[in-house]
Amino acid sequence: xxxxxxxxxxxxxxxxxxxxxxxxxxxxxxxxxxxxxxxxxxxxxxxxxxxxxxxxxxxxxxxxxxxxxxxxxxxxxxxxxxxxxxxxxxxxxxxxx
Numbered sequence: 321x322x323x324x325x326x327x328x329x330x331x332x333x334x335x336x337x338x339x340x341x342x343x344x345x346x347x348x349x350x351x352x353x354x355x356x357x358x359x360x361x362x363x364x365x366x367x368x369x370x371x372x373x374x375x376x377x378x379x380x381x382x383x384x385x386x387x388x389x390x391x392x393x394x395x396x397x398x399x400x401x402x403x404x405x406x407x408x409x410x411x412x413x414x415x416x417x
Contacts, residue, residue: 337396345390348403353383355410362417
């Protein structure tokens with residue numbers, strides 16, 4: 321299997337790049353969506369039932385957005401890099417609360 325640069329300048333075999341994007345979309349998307357759900361359900365200044373519902377809806381939006389972004393990014397490395405940007409503050413906020 322040759323590792324040639326494709327049109328976007330990526331030097332991974334196509335199958336590996338797709339698998340890494342699927343992992344980013346599904347696993348990281350789910351994790352960040354869950355973190356958003358937890359943080360909003362805990363910290364929104366509205367009744368608990370409404371905060372939970374708003375958190376779940378926001379979590380679905382985050383997960384869907386990450387799925388789109390993982391496959392829209394120019395390279396796999398860029399997709400993973402940009403997923404780390406919101407992941408770090410969300411993980412810190414979750415661990416500190």
